[in-house]
Amino acid sequence: MTQGQQVDPMLSVRGVWKAFDGHPVLRGIDLDVGASEVVTLIGASGSGKSTLLRCVNGLETVDAGQILLDGSIDVTDPSTNLDQVRRRVGIVFQSFNLFPHMSVIDNVMLAPRKVLGHSVEVAREDGMRLLKQFGLADKAGEYPDRLSGGQSQRVAIVRALAMRPELMLFDEITSALDPMLVGEVLDAVRALSRDGLTIVMATHEMAFAREVSSRVCYLHGGVVLESGDPSTFFDQPVHEQTKMFLKRINAPR
Amino acid sequence: MNTPAPGADVVFVDPQRRALRQRKARRDALVGMLSLIGFVAVVGFLLARSPGWIAVQETFFDPEQFADSFPGLLEAFLLNIRIFLIAEPLILIVGLLIALARMLKAPIFLPIRVIATIYVDVFRGVPTILVIFLLGFGVPALGLEGVPNDPIFWGTAALVLSYGAYVAEVFRAGINSIHPSQRMAARSLGLNSWQTDRFVVIPQATRNVIPPLLNDFISLQKDTALVAVLGPIEILRRAQIDASFSFNYTPYVAAALIFIALTIPMTRFADWVQARAMRRRRAGAVA
Numbered sequence A: 001m002t003q004g005q006q007v008d009p010m011l012s013v014r015g016v017w018k019a020f021d022g023h024p025v026l027r028g029i030d031l032d033v034g035a036s037e038v039v040t041l042i043g044a045s046g047s048g049k050s051t052l053l054r055c056v057n058g059l060e061t062v063d064a065g066q067i068l069l070d071g072s073i074d075v076t077d078p079s080t081n082l083d084q085v086r087r088r089v090g091i092v093f094q095s096f097n098l099f100p101h102m103s104v105i106d107n108v109m110l111a112p113r114k115v116l117g118h119s120v121e122v123a124r125e126d127g128m129r130l131l132k133q134f135g136l137a138d139k140a141g142e143y144p145d146r147l148s149g150g151q152s153q154r155v156a157i158v159r160a161l162a163m164r165p166e167l168m169l170f171d172e173i174t175s176a177l178d179p180m181l182v183g184e185v186l187d188a189v190r191a192l193s194r195d196g197l198t199i200v201m202a203t204h205e206m207a208f209a210r211e212v213s214s215r216v217c218y219l220h221g222g223v224v225l226e227s228g229d230p231s232t233f234f235d236q237p238v239h240e241q242t243k244m245f246l247k248r249i250n251a252p253r
Numbered sequence B: 001m002n003t004p005a006p007g008a009d010v011v012f013v014d015p016q017r018r019a020l021r022q023r024k025a026r027r028d029a030l031v032g033m034l035s036l037i038g039f040v041a042v043v044g045f046l047l048a049r050s051p052g053w054i055a056v057q058e059t060f061f062d063p064e065q066f067a068d069s070f071p072g073l074l075e076a077f078l079l080n081i082r083i084f085l086i087a088e089p090l091i092l093i094v095g096l097l098i099a100l101a102r103m104l105k106a107p108i109f110l111p112i113r114v115i116a117t118i119y120v121d122v123f124r125g126v127p128t129i130l131v132i133f134l135l136g137f138g139v140p141a142l143g144l145e146g147v148p149n150d151p152i153f154w155g156t157a158a159l160v161l162s163y164g165a166y167v168a169e170v171f172r173a174g175i176n177s178i179h180p181s182q183r184m185a186a187r188s189l190g191l192n193s194w195q196t197d198r199f200v201v202i203p204q205a206t207r208n209v210i211p212p213l214l215n216d217f218i219s220l221q222k223d224t225a226l227v228a229v230l231g232p233i234e235i236l237r238r239a240q241i242d243a244s245f246s247f248n249y250t251p252y253v254a255a256a257l258i259f260i261a262l263t264i265p266m267t268r269f270a271d272w273v274q275a276r277a278m279r280r281r282r283a284g285a286v287a
């Protein structure tokens, strides 16, 4: 399916439509994400950022259009095995959704063991390495109800990373945190982007978006209304709607 | 009086206030005690003066009768315990299987889902004692080859079927109580539907249903006595026999005490588990 010499983007969203109960949320979204890119989705509440991210790893079905991974696997094709897709696409949510009945390390090891078939030893070693990398080594035996919000969210990131995804989706992963704890989670994302992981994230942290993004996309009216590299996007927005949104976001709350 | 410096890392209670609190606590305890003693004295006095008291005492609380029948009752109670210990694990298995069957979503499983639903509807609707009658007298009456006609077997089977329906509903409620985001998180990691149930949903659901299940166990303990209608000499039947010999109801009272001796610890345990689960949930709710 490769066209000529062109390298397929890691993720290609093509004309995706999605409605809930007759209310259109996505109206023909197009978005390409290349390897090691960090693409940030911004937009008003309800503009469909979460919906788009959930469509990408098949947690939500689309009404029309295609979502291609590596130009070859079509997430929207009903015959595609979504469990296979989800091995390659990790997602972290605003509400950490850790498994409360398992210790931190068991949370991290579950999918590598059951989905990838790793042995306990391999999964544990790998998991401990990741936990250490994110400053959580001493929390391995702890249960989620003993963690702070920032620690919980970092565990959720490690849990998703343990599957070695090629593409990582972050859905407002700092929104549920105390302002004091946002920094440690952003540091983790920063480290991942530096390591070259491909990331698509929705966020309200504009300063952070400007710092780490390779591209910023503004969702409005169910489409990507405007996108560009962070400095152009934030400093010289073109569309009236984008300007208004940025002004509102930057105004002291 | 030495007051610590403001901000000092100590617990500081004004000594006068402390003394006041202690006095009040002592007074409260004393009033409670006196009130209870007074109440018991008045009730006891009224009972003893009531015309039928002597008769009641002789019929229900005859020490000699009590001593005579107690060992036999205790021995018969072993049968109740045996029925309970065999029925309980089977009930848990039946309940969990039925709950899972009712949650199968694929269209091909529609028959299983329908059967499971009918089972629950029927056995929750029919009184347990009726199920015991039907199975215990009905099935052996068929005289089928290779089918046991032991009343204990059928009594236990009836308890399993009847309680299995209740426990299935408890499990189902427990599974439904797990927030969809847990399932979503598991699926997003690549776990398939079955793995998600097996490793994420069911373990949490099981934990949530332990308190209600303990309550069902307690009531099962008592309902083992229903098997008496089929004739095996368990504790109620034993008491009945003793009572009919002596025209005295003391054996029934003794049997009641034996049941209570077993259920009270179990009830306290259930309360404790429930309180602990509540604390856990409150702590977990922060996340």
Ligand SMILES: Nc1ncnc2c1ncn2[C@@H]1O[C@H](COP(=O)(O)OP(=O)(O)OP(=O)(O)O)[C@@H](O)[C@H]1O
Pocket: A020, A021, A025, A043, A044, A045, A046, A047, A048, A049, A050, A051, A052, A172
């Ligand atoms: N499962 C659902 N059922 C019905 N409506 C839904 C569902 N999920 C999302 N929606 C609706 O779709 C719209 C887009 O929601 P979405 O969560 O994608 O927005 P968002 O951009 O992520 O907003 P926020 O910034 O508040 O997270 C909203 O109007 C929401 O009410």
Ligand SMILES: [Mg+2]
Pocket: A049, A050, A051, A171, A172, A202
């Ligand atoms: Mg959202």
